[in-house]
Amino acid sequence: MFTTAVAAADPMKQVSKFLPERPKGRTIVVGAGKGSARMAEALEACWGEPLEGVVVTRYGHEAPCSRIEILSASHPVPDAAGERAAQRILDTVSGLTEDDLVIVLISGGGSALLSLPAAGLTLEDKIEINKALLRSGAAIDEVNCVRKHLSAVKGGRLAAAIYPARCHALMISDVPGDDPAIIASGPTVGETTTAEDAKAILKRYGIAVPEHVARHLDTPAASCIAPDDIRLSRTENHIIATPFMSLEAAAEQAKGEGLSVLVLGDTIEGEARETGIVHAGIAEAVYHHATPVPRPALILSGGETCVTVRGNGRGGRNVEFLLSLAVQLNGLDSVYALSGDTDGVDGREEVAGAVIAPDTLARARQAGIDARAALDDNDGHGFFEALGDQVITGPTLTNVNDFRAILIL
Template sequence: MNTLNDNAARLLLRRMFDAAIAAAQPALCVPPALPAAPKGRLVVIGAGKASAEMARAVERSWQGPLTGLVVTRYGYAVPCERIEIVEAAHPVPDAAGLQAARRILDRVQGLTADDTVLCLISGGGSSLLPLPLEGITLEDKQQVNHALLQSGASISEMNCVRRHLSAIKGGRLAAACHPAKVVTLLISDVPGDDPRDIASGPTVADASTCEDALAIIRRYAIDLPERVLEVLRSGRGESIKPGDPQLAGNEIRIIATPQMALEAAARVAAEHGLTAHILGDSIEGEARDVGKVMAGIALQAARRGQPFRAPCVLLSGGETTVTVRGTGRGGRNVEFLLSCAIALRGEANVYGLAGDTDGVDGLEEIAGACITPDTLARAFAAGLRPADSLDNNDGHGFFQALGDSIVTGPTLTNVNDFRALLIARSED
C-alpha cells in the first residue's frame, strides 16, 4: 500500500478501533473463564462499565441456578433474567451507587464454604461502588473523586487513595464473602493490568498503606476534608493485606486486556497491507506530552523511515492523565489527539485516531476523535485556534466543530485507551 486517501484512512482507523472493542466483548471472553459448578449456591456480583454485559454472558452460559446483582454506568444496562442490573453514576459517584454497594454486601452475607461468589469487575467500578468507611460521607467521596480527576495523578495513584477510604474496595468485598470461595473475572482498563487497580480491587489483597495514600495526596497538593485525612492518618483505612486468611483460596482471572485489543487492531492493519507496531499497552503521562512524543515518532517514520518504514501503523494503549487548567469540554484521548495534531503541523500522509474503548472520553458521551493531514487547516478556516483549544482543555469542542468526533454509544466493555497513528507513505 503506497497511497491512502483521507476517507480510506478514516475508515481503516475506525475498523481497527472497532476490532479492539470487539476483542474485549464479554460474550467472547467470559464463558471460557467460568468456574466449575459449586456444591452450594452461585452468587453473581459485580461492578463496572462492562459488568452488565458480563452478567448477561454468564446467564447465557451457566446451566445451573444462580442469583446476583451488579451495578453499571447509566445507559450501560442490558436485559438479564436472573441477575439484577442497577445503574449508577460515573466518574463521580452518586446515591444509586452507594445503595448498590450496600446491597451487594448484603447479598454475600451468610454464605458457606460450599458456595461460590462470581465477581464481575471492569473499569469504572471505583465510582460505581462508593461505599465509604465510617466517618466519611458520600459527599466526601464525591469531592475526593473530583479532586483526584483534576489532579493529574495516575490511575494507580488515584485508586490507592480510593482503596483506603472505602468499606468495599481493597479486598474488603472478598473478605465479606468469607468463607465462600470468590472467583473474580476482570476486564482490565489499567496500565500493567494490576488487579488491585481495576475498580480499586474490591476482591484483591492490597499491600499499599494509608501512608502511601497520604503521600499521593501531598504530592499533588489535593485538598480534602479533614475527616477524610483523619481516616488515613489514624490507619482506620487500611485495606486487606496479602496472606489474609479471609481471602485464602480465592481466584483472580484476567479475561480481557488492552494488549489483546491492540493485537486485534494489528490484525486488521495486516489485512490491509500495513505493518502494525505496538509501542506499549500501558503508556501513561500527561496526554498532551504523550501526543507530542507520538507525533515525533510518526514524523520520523514518515520522513526518515525510522524506526519503522511506512506504510505502517503505530498502536498504543494505557491511560494518560489531564491536569485540568481550562474550562473546556475535554477528555484524555482528545487532549492527546489535539496535541498530536499540533505537533504534526499538517504532515502529509499521517492520520490518527484516539478513543476510549468504553465509548466515553472524559465526561462526554463521545469516544474520541480522528485527525487527518488537513486538520489544522480546516480548524483555522473555521476560526478555531488549536493551541487555544488545547490550553482550555477543549478537545471535544475542537473536534466536534470539525465533525471529527467519534461516537460509539455504550460499547459494554472497557480496556482503556486506544491510539493509532497511520503513516500511509514515507517521503523517501
C-alpha cells in the first residue's frame, strides 16, 4: 500500500494533465524540490520541442533529462550549491517578454534547495536558523514563514522575477491543507504573512538570530510579494498531486483486499510521539470494540508531524511516531504498522521509515534495547536500524508527505 501511495503521486502520471497553452515566444522551465527532476523528465516526455531551462533537486534525486539541466543541492539543510542554483534560476528567467512562458516545477524540499538569501544576509545565516527551526518542533508553515522573509526568491519573488512573461506553476503538495503558499515556501504565490510574524515565530521557539538578521527583519526588504501585486497577474498555480490522492489510492487497494478502511485525513500535525499515542488509542478501539470500524481493518493517515529533539538521537518523525505507537500498543496481538515519508527520506536519514509488529518490543528486549529509552532519546532511527525493520526505498522522485498505515487483523 505504501508503494501504491507513492506511485499515485508519480509526476509521470500527473504532469501531462496540466500543460499550459504553447506560447508565441520561448518556453523555459525552472523548478526546485525533491520531485522536480522527475517532473522535468515527465514534461520533456509530453511537451516536445522547443524546451530549455534548469531545475534543482536533492542530491541523489536526479532524473534523466536532455533539454532541461538538472542541478543538485543539499536538503534539509541548505548548502552553497542550492544558493548557486537559485541564482541560476533567477538569471534564467530574467529579461523575458510577454510572449514567453515559464513553467515552474515545484515540490516539497524546494525551500532548502532555493537557498538564496536576501541582500545583506549570508547562506550561513540561513543554515543556522534553518537547523534551529528543524530541531525546535516548529510546524512546517512556521518554518517556511521565516524562510520566506529571509529569502531573495521565495514568497512570490520568483514569479515577480518572471513577469511580464506568463508563469505556469505545477506543484506537488507535501503540506497539510495543500496551501500553495506553503509548498516550497511559495516562490510563485503571493504572501500574506509579515516580517513581524517571522519574528514572533523565532521568539516563540527561543531561536536567537544575529543582529544583522534582526535588522533585516525590520526593513522593507523582508517583505514578500503581496497577492495583489501586478507582477503576479500572469501567474497560474496548479497542484497536480496531493497527499490525499495517495491515501485514496492505498484505501482502494485495501478495500479490494477485504479490509475495512478508516482514513483519518492528510492534515495531521503535532509532535510525532503524541500522534503515535492517539493512533494507538484508535487502533485499540478497533481491536477491542470493533469501532469505529470492524476488523480486519486499516487505519490510514497523512500529514507532517514534527520532532522536538531533546535527546541525542537523530530524530525522524516517521520512526518516532512508530516507536511511540509500539510502546503504547505494548505488543497488542495482530496489530502491524508502517510509517514512511513518500520521498524516501525521514528527517535527514536516507530511510523512508519503518515497520512494527506485535513482537517488536519483545525482539528489542532480546537484543538488549529499551524502547522507552530510545523514544526518550529521539532515537527511532537507531532503534529500527538495530532490529532490521527500516523501510528503505531510495529516492522516490516525488513527495506527498508522510504515509501512515495501521493494520488490525
